Amino acid sequence: MKMKYFINLFVILFYFAGLTCSAGEEISIITNLSVPKGNVTRDVIKNIYSGKLAKWPDNQNIVLSIMEGTETHKEFLYTYVNKPEAQFTNTWRKKMFTGQRSYPKNFNNAQDLVDFVRNTKGAIGYVNTDEKTNGVNVFK
């Protein structure tokens, strides 16, 4: 009886697991000019923001930037990382509180993020496609 109850619960949970929402923004990935363009693929972006990659293939340190709490951030996570915001935050807090990695650099607006990526070797970030992105590599 108890097992049947748990199985039914899991089936319901699996159904809801597929439901998710997209805000509809178009996101561009940006990197510092020091990052070779061929290194940036969808799988690589996902692994970087999931905390699985810490270095580019040329051994440069990967420096992450984010805009937590914004719709751009949510759309980026939906499009490229396939994680809800809370899960992303948890993943990076785990790394931070165990001393493995620093928390990604957080910015309140896109221009500050772009400036940071432009001026930081190995940096990667994301912005709405409409933003000005001079001096960085852009991937759409």
Next chain:
Amino acid sequence: MRKQFKYIIIIVLSFGILFSFQTAFAGNVDIHGFVSQGYLRSSDNNFLNDSNKGSFEFNEMGINFGYDTGSDVTVGAQLFARDLGDFGNDKVSVAWAFGDYKWKSWMGFRAGMMKFALGLYNTTRDIDSLRTTIILPQSVYNEWYRDVSQGTKGAQIYGHLSLGYAGLLDYTLQVSGTQVPIDSGTAKFFLDRNSTVTTLDAIDVDTTYGAALIWYTPLDGLLLGVSGFSTNAKYTVNNSTAVIDNPDFRESILSVEYTLNRLTLASECMYTTSRNNVYLLSNPSIILVDDERIQNTNYYFSGAYRFTDWFEGGLYYSKSEAFYNGTGPDNELKDICLSTRFDISPAMVFKLETHFMKGLFGVDPGTDGTRDDKWNLYAAKVSYTF
């Protein structure tokens, strides 16, 4: 009271030193921390603290700082204090402190004080806000034995290996020394569960070797892990007249976790084994227990679902059994846990939880002096993170 005042002074001074670091190193030092306060209440028995009458002796606090030198080296440390009944008593200790040299993606080196990469949650078990449930499944994350895998001093080699279409592999190899104080949870539990032991005079643990492998499989969201450690432990007991010797003490954990958008499923199985010898210290040829094999297998299954940005629910089934080959209610504990988590803000979490328990392993008599093998445990906790 004096001890608590001393600890408060240490924490305040630590803040002062850390803020000085922040100024001196021009913003390259990251400072973060957490504070959690919980409450436990059980319908019968006492578990973890004086839960039968309700207890607030259930809190953790920590502060960590990390300094990135700008090259491939980072240095960091975390101070931690907790209270859980007789364990911790808010004594400030170093949870971890190590230097980390990331030479390549596939190899880095750490040295200092660190935790064993054991199972899915050992390295993060101090921080309540990083998980759905208040109490981790005791089958694998036993609160009494946590000293053995926390705050060990040694070195690690670690790395991430790309397997192409086969996914990613994370590995950690560790060698360290473990000191288990005789006033630790491990020691107290050892005394409680061994009726022939009247005093515990020393715990000696040899060099410990550990390893962990996590395979991020090609199926998105599925990871498989195996981790474990091996050591030798000796307990000097009964006013240093006898020795309980556990050579070849090995613990291994198989882990699986599957994340599908808002749903996370996890299961772990821990197998512990050791040889057990008991002899007189004054004359080791007088053997009281000769090469007995002791072992146990503990496991849990869990699921968690984030319904909204602010609400998450979870449940698990956990089965623990005693290490010393016992059977019956005294030597096992089955736990069905239902948990709710409310993210009040990005920095604050509130949780409520119910445990339906069957068994008496690790359970003390309640306020009426008796133990009931079917009982419930209720928990509430609030956590702040910065």
